[in-house]
Amino acid sequence: MLTWRLRPAAAQEAGTLAEALAISPITAQLLINRGVTAPGEALRFLTGFDELHPPQLLEGMDKAVERLLTAGAAEERIVTCAAGDADGLAAAALMGRLLSLLSCASGTYVPAKLDANGRLAPETVGQIIGLKADLVVALGWGANSHEAASALMTARTDALILDDHEPQGEYLPEAYAIVAPRERGSDYPNRDLSAAGVAFKVAQGVTQALSLHPDGARTCREFLDDAVALAALGTIAAQCPLVGENRALVRAGLKFLAVTDSPGLSLLLSELREKSRRPHLTVRDVAWRLVPLLGSACRMGRPEAALALLMTQDADEAQRLAAEVRTLRSQRRDQLRAERKLAGKVAAVPDEEVLPIEVEIPPEDLTSELAAEISQLAPFGPGNPEPVLASRRVRVLGGPQTIGSGRTLVFDIQAGGEPVRVLAFGRAEWAGAIGGLAAAGRLDLAYKLSRDWRSGRVELVLEDFQETLR
Numbered sequence: 178m179l180t181w182r183l184r185p186a187a188a189q190e191a192g193t194l195a196e197a198l199a200i201s202p203i204t205a206q207l208l209i210n211r212g213v214t215a216p217g218e219a220l221r222f223l224t225g226f227d228e229l230h231p232p233q234l235l236e237g238m239d240k241a242v243e244r245l246l247t248a249g250a251a252e253e254r255i256v257t258c259a260a261g262d263a264d265g266l267a268a269a270a271l272m273g274r275l276l277s278l279l280s281c282a283s284g285t286y287v288p289a290k291l292d293a294n295g296r297l298a299p300e301t302v303g304q305i306i307g308l309k310a311d312l313v314v315a316l317g318w319g320a321n322s323h324e325a326a327s328a329l330m331t332a333r334t335d336a337l338i339l340d341d342h343e344p345q346g347e348y349l350p351e352a353y354a355i356v357a358p359r360e361r362g363s364d365y366p367n368r369d370l371s372a373a374g375v376a377f378k379v380a381q382g383v384t385q386a387l388s389l390h391p392d393g394a395r396t397c398r399e400f401l402d403d404a405v406a407l408a409a410l411g412t413i414a415a416q417c418p419l420v421g422e423n424r425a426l427v428r429a430g431l432k433f434l435a436v437t438d439s440p441g442l443s444l445l446l447s448e449l450r451e452k453s454r455r456p457h458l459t460v461r462d463v464a465w466r467l468v469p470l471l472g473s474a475c476r477m478g479r480p481e482a483a484l485a486l487l488m489t490q491d492a493d494e495a496q497r498l499a500a501e502v503r504t505l506r507s508q509r510r511d512q513l514r515a516e517r518k519l520a521g522k523v524a525a526v527p528d529e530e531v532l533p534i535e536v537e538i539p540p541e542d543l544t545s546e547l548a549a550e551i552s553q554l555a556p557f558g559p560g561n562p563e564p565v566l567a568s569r570r571v572r573v574l575g576g577p578q579t580i581g582s583g584r585t586l587v588f589d590i591q592a593g594g595e596p597v598r599v600l601a602f603g604r605a606e607w608a609g610a611i612g613g614l615a616a617a618g619r620l621d622l623a624y625k626l627s628r629d630w631r632s633g634r635v636e637l638v639l640e641d642f643q644e645t646l647r
Contacts, residue, residue, distance in 0.1 A: 179532040179641045181567065181623060184210055186536070194219060204550040206536050207564050211420070211554075223553045225428050228421075232382040234365050240354035241337050242382040244312065249279030253311035258287045258301065260317030260372060261480050263471040265289070267373035267411035268316040268339070270487040271404050275380050278387075278400050285310070288480045289318050295342055297325040306332045312353075317341060317372030319350065320357045326350035339375045341415070367422040373411020374426060380404045406433040406442075407487070413460055414468045418560025427556045431458045440495035441486035445470065455630055460558045473509035474502050532623055532641055535564040540571050543592040548628045548635045567623045570645050573615035577608040586611075590622075592635075599624070601639035611642055619645040 187209050188202075195205040197216040200223070208219050221228075232238050248255055257272050259265035269286055276284040287305055290298040297318055302325045305313055312335045319326065319338035327350070329336045335353040343359035356375055358365045370378065384397035409430020417423050435458050437443055446458070449466050474483035482505070486498040538547075557563035574596050577588040586601040586608055599622065601607055614620040621644070624637035 179530050179623075181534050181641070181643065182531050183534045183537065183567070190214065198223070200550055201542075201547055203536050203538060203542065203547060203566075204554075207551065207554060210535050210564075211561060223550075225425070225553075229381070229425055230366050230422055232378040232385070235356050235358060235378055236360055236363055236365075237354040237356045238379065238382050241339070241356050241379055242386060244335065244337060244353055245275070245279060245379070245383055246386060248312050249276070249281050251311075252281065254285075254309065255281055255312045255314065256285045256287055256305055256308055256310040257314045257316060258289045258297075258305060258318075260291065261288045261475045262317075263414035263468045263475070263483075264341075264372045264411040265317045266471050266475070266480060266484050266487060267407045267414065268371075268376040269484055271373055271376045271380060271407040271411075272314055272316060273484075273488050274400065274403060274407075275376075275383060278396070279383070286481065286484055288475075289315075291318055294345075295321055297322040299324075301325075302328050305329070306334065310334055312337065315339065315352075316376060319352070320344040320355065320360070321346070321350075323348075323350045326352050339372070339379060341370055341372045341375050369417045369423060371408070371411040371415035371417050371423075373408045373415075374417070374423065376411075377404055377408035377426065402433045403437065403439070405430045406437055409434060410463060410467070413463045413558065414471070416464075416559050419460070419556055419558040420560045424556065424561060427460065427558070431460070431463070431556060434458055434463070439487065439490075440492045441489050441498060444495050444499050445486075457630070460556045464558070470502050470506050473506040476509050477505045477512075479505055533565060534567045534623060537567050537569065540568045540590060540597075541593040543568070543597050543626065543635055543637070545628055545633060545635045548626050551626055552628070563625050565623055565640055566626055567621060569621045570618065571615075571620050571622050572618070573611070573620065577611050579605045579608070586639075588615075590637075598629075598634070598636045599639055600636060604639065607639075607642065614642070614644050621645050 186206060191202045191205040191209055194208065194216060195202040198219055208222060213219050213222050255276060257269050259269035273284055285308060290301045292298055295318060313329055315336060315338045318340060320340035320342055321344060326336055330351050338352045338355040340357045344357055349355055356379060358368050358370050384401060387393040388397045405426060409427045412423050412427050419427055445467060449462055471483045474480055482498055482501050486495060486502055489495050489498065551564065572591040574589040574591055577586050579585060580587050584603050584605050586604050588599050589596040590599055620642060622639060623641040624639050627636055627638060628634065629636050
C-alpha cells in the first residue's frame with residue numbers, strides 16, 4: 178500500500194514564474210520543486226541550454242592536455258586503466274577514441290582492480306608497470322591511490338589521474354596531473370561529474386587546442402559528438418544528478434547516441450528500440466537495458482569484451498561481441514538468482530511506502546500542451562525525477578480492459594474536451610478495484626503525464642490509485 182505525499186504548493190511564486198515565461202502554473206510549480214525559481218534559470222532549464230563549463234576551470238586541466246598532446250606527437254606508449262564498471266568502460270572508450278584522434282601509436286587497456294577504499298590493487302600496479310608505458314591514464318580511480326602513484330613514478334611512468342571520487346586525506350598522490358572535480362578547494366561548478374564526464378572535460382580541453390588548426394576543427398566536432406554520447410552513457414551509469422552540466426551532457430548525448438556510427442552501440446541500441454517501440458532514447462532505456470549489459474560483462478570478469486564492443490569499427494566483430502555480452506548478461510542473471518536462493522532472502526511486507534506527488538491537477542487541465550511543456554523538463558533521472566502527478570474524482574469512460582499479453586490495463590477518462598487514455602503496465606489485477614471506485618465516482622489517480630509519440634495525444638502512465646476520501 179502506497180501513502181501519497183503531496184509536495185507543498187508555492188502558488189504565488191509559481192504564478193509569477195508562469196507569467197514571466199508564459200507557461201502553465203503547473204509546469205512552473207514543477208520547476209520550483211527542482212529549485213529552479215529565477216526566470217532566466219527556468220528558461221535555460223526548459224530550452225535545454227544548460228551550460229557546459231570551460232574545462233580550464235578544473236585544476237590540473239592544462240597540464241593534462243599538454244601531456245596528452247605531447248604523448249600523441251611523440252607516439253608514446255600509453256596505457257588506460259579504468260574502474261571496472263559501466264561508467265569506467267564509457268570513460269575508457271572515450272579516452273581510446275581521443276588517443277586515436279591524437280594518432281597515438283598504442284593505447285592498451287587494463288581493467289582496474291580496486292580495494293574497498295577505491296585504491297588500485299598491487300597486482301594491477303605490477304601489471305601496468307610490466308607494460309613499460311610512458312604514460313598511464315587512470316580513469317575513475319587514483320585520487321586516493323598514493324602507493325600506486327608512487328610506484329608508477331618510481332618506474333618512470335607518468336600518470337594522469339582523472340577521477341570522479343572525492344580525494345581523502347590531506348595530500349593528493351604524486352602524479353603528472355590530477356583532474357578531480359571533487360578535490361578540496363576546487364572552484365569547478367559541477368562536483369558530480371562521472372568518470373566518463375571527467376574524461377569528456379579533458380577531451381574538450383584537447384580538442385580546443387587541436388581546433389586552433391583549420392583542418393582540425395571539423396574532425397574535432399565529429400569526435401565530440403561521439404564523446405558526448407559516451408559521457409552521457411557514463412553519467413547515467415553512475416547515477417549522477419541530472420541537473421546543470423550533467424543534464425546538458427545527457428540531453429546532448431542521448432541525441433548523438435541515437436545516431437551513432439559505432440557498430441557495437443548501433444547494434445545494441447537497435448535491439449533496445451525494438452523492445453521499447455519508441456523512436457527516441459530515454460534515460461530509462463539506457464539505465465535499464467544498456468548499462469546492465471555492460472555491467473554484467475564487468476561482473477563476470479570480461480570487461481574487455483564490453484569495451485571492445487564499444488570501440489570496434491567492424492560490423493562482424495560487433496555481432497560476435499554483442500552475442501558474448503548478451504551471454505554474460507544471462508549468466509549474471511543466473512548467478513544473482515542462485516545467490517538469492519542460497520541466501521534465502523524473503524521480501525519483507527509492516528514498512529510504509531511513500532509515493533511523492535508533485536502537483537494535483539484537475540482532470541480538465543490534462544492537455545497535450547501541458548504534456549509538451551512537462552516533457553521539456555527531461556531528461557529525467559537522479560536529481561530530476563520524472564514528475565508524478567495526481568487527479569481527484571476522475572470520471573472513467575467505460576470499463577478497464579487488458580491489452581497485449583493481458584498484463585497491461587487500459588481505460589479512458591474524461592479530461593477537458595476529449596478522452597485521455599490511461600495505461601497501467603503489468604497491473605491487470607487492478608481492473609476490478611478501479612472499476613468499482615469509478616462506478617462510485619470516488620477514484621483518484623497518481624500518474625506520469627506523457628504523449629503518444631505516434632499521435633501526439635496525451636496519455637497517463639498509472640503509478641497508483643486510491644479511493645477519494647474528501
